[in-house]
Amino acid sequence: MDRLTWRNERGQACFRMGDTEYVGGETAERLAEFEDAEEQGRHIIAPCPIGTMLWCAESIMPDWAKVLYFGQGFFECRTARSIFVAGKWQRTKSILFEDFGKTVFLTPEAAESALKAKSTGGD
Numbered sequence: 411m412d413r414l415t416w417r418n419e420r421g422q423a424c425f426r427m428g429d430t431e432y433v434g435g436e437t438a439e440r441l442a443e444f445e446d447a448e449e450q451g452r453h454i455i456a457p458c459p460i461g462t463m464l465w466c467a468e469s470i471m472p473d474w475a476k477v478l479y480f481g482q483g484f485f486e487c488r489t490a491r492s493i494f495v496a497g498k499w500q501r502t503k504s505i506l507f508e509d510f511g512k513t514v515f516l517t518p519e520a521a522e523s524a525l526k527a528k529s530t531g532g533d
Contacts, residue, residue, distance in 0.1 A: 413449075415442040454491055456480045457510045464495060465521035466505070467513050467528070474518070478502065 415425045415438060422434040423442035432438055447453040458464070462477045475495035492504040493514070505514050515521045 413445050415445055417442070454480050457493070457507060458516065462516070464493070464505070465515045465518045467515065467521035467524040475503065475505075 415423050418424050418433060423438035424431060424433045425438050425441055426432070444453065458477060460477050460479060464475045464477060466473045466475055478494050478496055481492055481494060491507040493507065493510070494502055494504050496502050513524065515524065
């Protein structure tokens, strides 16, 4: 996606909305900072806030986990965005963002439903 902001010769953040060009100001600076972070691989849109209780449906019974932080990890020869959690196993575990809604859920009921579908051969 193309950038929405640019810097002028004075280093001020600029953006255009319709026919109007905006120079400087908090909105332009925040949007430029957001886009800079995205270009540099420092921007993550998390699927839930830190402190959220998640339910992992990977075994017979759903396990709970609490979100500690978000980051990027190296998995299967690639860099992937991850949720780092701690659960009843008392150690930090990483969960891939792509697993959210597949094996990781916001409620125990959703995790149990996924486990039931998995046991009956559904996806």
